[in-house]
Amino acid sequence: MRTFLSVAMLLYFMILPESENSQKESPRVYYVTGKGWHTCSDWKGENSSFKSGYIVGYYEAATQLAQISSDSEIKKSFDMGSGLKYDDYIKSVDAFCGDYRNLGIPLPNAVGVVVAGLTGRVTTDDKDFVVLRCLAAAGTDQTKVSDCYKRQ
Numbered sequence: 001m002r003t004f005l006s007v008a009m010l011l012y013f014m015i016l017p018e019s020e021n022s023q024k025e026s027p028r029v030y031y032v033t034g035k036g037w038h039t040c041s042d043w044k045g046e047n048s049s050f051k052s053g054y055i056v057g058y059y060e061a062a063t064q065l066a067q068i069s070s071d072s073e074i075k076k077s078f079d080m081g082s083g084l085k086y087d088d089y090i091k092s093v094d095a096f097c098g099d100y101r102n103l104g105i106p107l108p109n110a111v112g113v114v115v116a117g118l119t120g121r122v123t124t125d126d127k128d129f130v131v132l133r134c135l136a137a138a139g140t141d142q143t144k145v146s147d148c149y150k151r152q
Contacts, residue, residue, distance in 0.1 A: 034139060035140060039110075040096070040105050040110050058115075062078040081115070089114065092114045102133065105132050105135075
């Protein structure tokens with residue numbers, strides 16, 4: 001239980017919004033930056049138990065974050081949808097991480113984009129992925145991270 005709460009709080013305090021001044025009505029997709037995160041490359045090499053555990057943990061963290069947050073935008077942004085099974089998320093992350101251009105993308109970003117796409121909150125195309133790939137390459141260099149957001 002403490003692990004899930006820790007992940008939820010980590011996501012809450014270490015996330016960066018997709019854009020600073022979004023004119024879209026859809027909820028934001030939040031991205032993590034920096035090094036030390038598991039990436040799509042790691043995901044590809046993991047077994048089904050790890051993948052199931054990661055998705056369940058992400059789901060629990062998102063659920064707890066929505067419960068403790070009073071911000072309706074945060075609640076919408078981390079909505080996991082309904083009618084989907086954990087296996088649906090796993091297969092979708094497998095497909096996303098299967099693209100060689102996404103291997104460096106941190107798992108929280110990959111799962112966040114996949115969840116947002118599966119729940120219909122956002123549509124993603126290759127232009128959106130350019131920002132994710134740029135953030136993955138930027139690491140902890142704040143100037144490079146800022147430059148990535150200018151590509152939107």
